[in-house]
Amino acid sequence: MTAKASADIARAFHKLRVQARKEWQALKDSPKPQIFVGTATCGRAAGALEVRDTFRKLLAEGDIDAILTEVGCMGYCYAEPLVVIAKPGRPPIGYGYVTPGVAERLVKDFLLADDPCLEFALGAMEENELIPSILDQPRFKYETRVLLHHCGSIDPENLNHYIANGGYEALTKALGLSPQQIVEEISRSGLRGRGGAGFPTGRKWQICLAAPETPKYVIGNADEGDPGAFMDRAILESTPHSVLEGMAIAGYVIGAERGYLYVRAEYPLAVARAETAIRQAREAGLLGENILGSGFSFDIEVFCGSGAFVCGEETALISSMEGRPGMPHHRPPFPATRGLWSKPTLINNVKTLALVPHILRRSAQWHASLGTPASPGTAVFALAGKVVNTGLVEVPMGTTLRQLIFEVGGGIAKGKRFKAVQIGGPSGGCLPEGCLDLPIDFDRLSQSGAMMGSGGMVVLDEDDCMVEVARYFLDFTQRESCGKCTPCRLGTKQMLAILEDITRGRGTLADLALLKELAEVVRAASLCGLGKTAPNPVLTTLRYFEDEYIAHVTEGRCPALMCHDLIAYYILPERCERSCDACVGSCAVEAISPNRKRIKVIDQAKCVKCGTCLQSCPPQYSAVVRVSPPSLVPAER
Amino acid sequence: MVRLTIDGKEVQARQGEKVLWAALDNGIYIPHLCAIRGAEEPHAGCRLCFVEIEGRDGLVTACTEPAVGGMVVHTSTERVKRIVATVFELLLASHPVDCAHCLRSGGCELQRLARFLGIKLKSRRFRQLVREFPIDDSHPAILLDPNKCILCHRCIWTCRQRGIGALGYINRGFERRIGTFGDMPLAEVGCEGCEACAQVCPVGALAAKR
Ligand SMILES: Cc1cc2nc3c(=O)[nH]c(=O)nc-3n(C[C@H](O)[C@H](O)[C@H](O)COP(=O)(O)O)c2cc1C
Numbered sequence: 001m002t003a004k005a006s007a008d009i010a011r012a013f014h015k016l017r018v019q020a021r022k023e024w025q026a027l028k029d030s031p032k033p034q035i036f037v038g039t040a041t042c043g044r045a046a047g048a049l050e051v052r053d054t055f056r057k058l059l060a061e062g063d064i065d066a067i068l069t070e071v072g073c074m075g076y077c078y079a080e081p082l083v084v085i086a087k088p089g090r091p092p093i094g095y096g097y098v099t100p101g102v103a104e105r106l107v108k109d110f111l112l113a114d115d116p117c118l119e120f121a122l123g124a125m126e127e128n129e130l131i132p133s134i135l136d137q138p139r140f141k142y143e144t145r146v147l148l149h150h151c152g153s154i155d156p157e158n159l160n161h162y163i164a165n166g167g168y169e170a171l172t173k174a175l176g177l178s179p180q181q182i183v184e185e186i187s188r189s190g191l192r193g194r195g196g197a198g199f200p201t202g203r204k205w206q207i208c209l210a211a212p213e214t215p216k217y218v219i220g221n222a223d224e225g226d227p228g229a230f231m232d233r234a235i236l237e238s239t240p241h242s243v244l245e246g247m248a249i250a251g252y253v254i255g256a257e258r259g260y261l262y263v264r265a266e267y268p269l270a271v272a273r274a275e276t277a278i279r280q281a282r283e284a285g286l287l288g289e290n291i292l293g294s295g296f297s298f299d300i301e302v303f304c305g306s307g308a309f310v311c312g313e314e315t316a317l318i319s320s321m322e323g324r325p326g327m328p329h330h331r332p333p334f335p336a337t338r339g340l341w342s343k344p345t346l347i348n349n350v351k352t353l354a355l356v357p358h359i360l361r362r363s364a365q366w367h368a369s370l371g372t373p374a375s376p377g378t379a380v381f382a383l384a385g386k387v388v389n390t391g392l393v394e395v396p397m398g399t400t401l402r403q404l405i406f407e408v409g410g411g412i413a414k415g416k417r418f419k420a421v422q423i424g425g426p427s428g429g430c431l432p433e434g435c436l437d438l439p440i441d442f443d444r445l446s447q448s449g450a451m452m453g454s455g456g457m458v459v460l461d462e463d464d465c466m467v468e469v470a471r472y473f474l475d476f477t478q479r480e481s482c483g484k485c486t487p488c489r490l491g492t493k494q495m496l497a498i499l500e501d502i503t504r505g506r507g508t509l510a511d512l513a514l515l516k517e518l519a520e521v522v523r524a525a526s527l528c529g530l531g532k533t534a535p536n537p538v539l540t541t542l543r544y545f546e547d548e549y550i551a552h553v554t555e556g557r558c559p560a561l562m563c564h565d566l567i568a569y570y571i572l573p574e575r576c577e578r579s580c581d582a583c584v585g586s587c588a589v590e591a592i593s594p595n596r597k598r599i600k601v602i603d604q605a606k607c608v609k610c611g612t613c614l615q616s617c618p619p620q621y622s623a624v625v626r627v628s629p630p631s632l633v634p635a636e637r
Numbered sequence: 638m639v640r641l642t643i644d645g646k647e648v649q650a651r652q653g654e655k656v657l658w659a660a661l662d663n664g665i666y667i668p669h670l671c672a673i674r675g676a677e678e679p680h681a682g683c684r685l686c687f688v689e690i691e692g693r694d695g696l697v698t699a700c701t702e703p704a705v706g707g708m709v710v711h712t713s714t715e716r717v718k719r720i721v722a723t724v725f726e727l728l729l730a731s732h733p734v735d736c737a738h739c740l741r742s743g744g745c746e747l748q749r750l751a752r753f754l755g756i757k758l759k760s761r762r763f764r765q766l767v768r769e770f771p772i773d774d775s776h777p778a779i780l781l782d783p784n785k786c787i788l789c790h791r792c793i794w795t796c797r798q799r800g801i802g803a804l805g806y807i808n809r810g811f812e813r814r815i816g817t818f819g820d821m822p823l824a825e826v827g828c829e830g831c832e833a834c835a836q837v838c839p840v841g842a843l844a845a846k847r
Binding site: 308310325329330478479480481482483484485486487489490491492493494497498514517518521524525526527 | 678679680681682683684685687695696698701719720723724727728730731762763764766787788790805806808809810811812813
């Protein structure tokens with residue numbers, strides 16, 4: 001590329017950026033109060049649209065001059081709906097659990113009067129001398145937001161917001177470099193694929209760049225089928241342009257003119273925001289023909305997947321795009337040399353792609369210095385389960401599980417005891433307390449039997465039965481198996497049958513041996529990653545929690561008091577209050593009646609173990625308990 | 638042509654030809670149910686043709702592995718035998734072993750493989766998890782019993798090769814089965830009764846009624 005051509009590209013982009021910064025600065029400097037409402041799917045599920053509409057209505061009715069902006073996911077799912085209000089002269093303040101009623105208060109008391117309603121505030125969004133800041137929370141000591149940096153702070157449907165915050169600078173820079181230079185930069189950054197397996201991104205790009213056949217394609221993988229994972233959705237809903245920019249750079253590097261963003265159809269908002277972003281980028285000359293006058297043309301189309309877990313696997317994904325059944329096939333050939341329509345195809349997870357602009361803009365060195373030497377950068381997790389702060393978090397690789405769960409996540413909810421953490425979704429594993437000081441990175445997690453996966457993380461406490469957890473995940477993979485190969489179709493089904501028997505007290509020690517053997521065979525013999533990893537939850541629970549399995553099969557006892565068939569409800573006579581009848585009335589099957597001494601007794605033959613009596617027993621008595629095995633219930637005299 | 642060694646025997650194969658065919662052409666049997674010579678890409682679904690190759694860790698499927706000069710292949714190491722036996726038993730545990738009433742008995746590839754592997758047809762190691770799909774008796778020439786099917790893909794491939802494409806897949810996971818578009822009766826989906834599917838079916842899932 002000549003110096004002049006390069007200067008022309010820079011000039012074309014400069015024009016866009018001047019405009020964008022003007023708009024952004026005007027917003028920042030506006031003398032009007034500003035209201036930001038998080039309206040990604042997580043916020044919407046909690047009622048963010050009603051909150052937004054309440055603000056709109058009140059602003060209109062009261063003729064109040066304020067600016068309302070919708071933003072993406074801020075990451076504090078536990079406190080949705082989230083609102084940030086920035087009033088001139090005050091630091092921006094974040095509010096959680098906002099209802100239409102709270103919105104009304106905020107308008108009346110804060111916008112119109114000047115009371116910031118701190119009783120609803122999570123904290124100020126920046127350091128200041130007046131109001132305690134959210135940033136003082138321990139989680140911010142550990143969090144490093146790269147991918148999530150703009151999530152929740154910019155309007156995902158406003159291209160100028162993205163550009164004003166550094167967006168598309170990397171693409172502009174890339175267009176002045178040679179593809180080989182970019183590949184080298186990505187390789188130096190140490191970036192590894194965020195789709196789960198952590199394959200070195202630079203190496204994949206190099207292979208695809210070197211593939212002789214044309215045309216080539218880029219695919220952004222946002223199938224995200226792990227139950228409980230929603231990182232990719234949040235990124236597409238909060239900063240869709242970062243994914244598009246990464247795809248355009250990838251297209252330039254490998255020499256593709258076409259990219260597809262594969263999003264599951266269950267993500268309608270992500271699809272809509274991605275489509276809006278694509279349209280805007282085209283109009284601005286950042287996608288489409290002759291991008292920024294560089295001569296490079298690249299366009300992106302959204303492809304809606306039908307939401308099968310296995311369709312996240314790259315070869316199955318490609319088959320489904322070609323209109324064939326979504327079944328994986330043998331690799332090699334890998335998609336990088338023979339992919340969509342048998343042409344070289346670069347397929348990356350959308351997080352991987354969204355990281356690329358950050359790396360080009362800041363430097364490979366910067367990225368390589370984050371995290372650990374073998375797994376540089378950050379990891380995004382969807383924290384879920386029995387942890388206080390559920391939500392999206394981003395920490396440097398190398399952060400320990402303990403820091404993530406107890407500092408960032410705020411520890412175990414309801415004062416319970418930590419038992420295990422399930423990482424990597426159905427392909428991942430359950431790690432016990434003894435693994436809590438493990439630094440999170442691709443290799444250490446794999447060695448422990450779990451997997452980085454795409455970033456699902458479910459925290460389990462003392463009330464979770466590990467056999468049941470294994471059964472739950474295997475039930476998922478078993479159903480989601482495409483059925484093509486024997487071990488995955490039938491082996492997981494046999495394993496599931498064994499686990500079902502164990503949770504019902506019908507398992508034997510021989511079953512445990514069989515379960516282990518099947519797990520090894522399914523892992524070794526399956527065709528694709530789904531089958532190869534499906535046994536992980538079983539293998540890790542067998543490895544770290546074998547005593548629970550043994551209690552089930554030898555004593556008919558579920559130590560976590562969770563497996564329905566292995567527990568009974570029992571009323572402790574010494575705690576039962578004679579004058580109280582709460583449980584009697586609550587029992588739907590009339591299994592509870594008072595005895596001669598007016599102590600309540602459960603008729604075990606009638607009891608359906610619904611647990612309502614336990615809930616209805618007043619806390620000062622707490623007379624109803626679960627016991628396992630059921631034979632512990634003393635016979636009624 | 639390249640030279641490779643399979644079970645101690647030196648054989649010749651075309652460069653890039655899959656190890657499975659190289660072995661079979663040289664009189665060395667490797668269990669397989671889904672491989673089709675001439676198919677554009679290997680189906681690699683039955684997972685029975687595992688072999689060990691020196692210098693490689695893990696087992697590889699012979700149907701997907703291109704022959705390379707100097708390669709040393711072992712088809713029946715302990716590891717191979719253990720995995721193949723388990724995979725095969727999984728098939729048996731979900732197959733209604735009702736040979737006495739099966740049109741295919743005698744020519745059934747499960748029977749042959751069981752003999753080769755030294756495994757009883759009525760294995761007791763695993764739970765019997767048979768399927769209960771309806772049998773399609775609508776067609777005058779062909780009987781379709783999806784419960785016997787081991788999902789080898791050969792019928793689907795063959796039917797498509799003939800330009801008919803009457804057969805395909807339905808469902809996922811354990812419920813996966815062969816069937817027709819829209820799950821219509823076989824008699825109503827353009828099946829011409831050529832019986833090619835029944836000829837390639839390794840079991841009695843598709844059988845010619847004659
Ligand atoms: C069963 C299965 C499901 C998968 N699901 C996803 C997914 O939802 N998203 C994803 O990016 N990768 C998924 N993958 C991994 C992809 O096959 C592929 O490796 C990945 O998209 C490559 O991107 P990366 O190099 O950026 O990690 C899945 C793999 C398997 C085996």
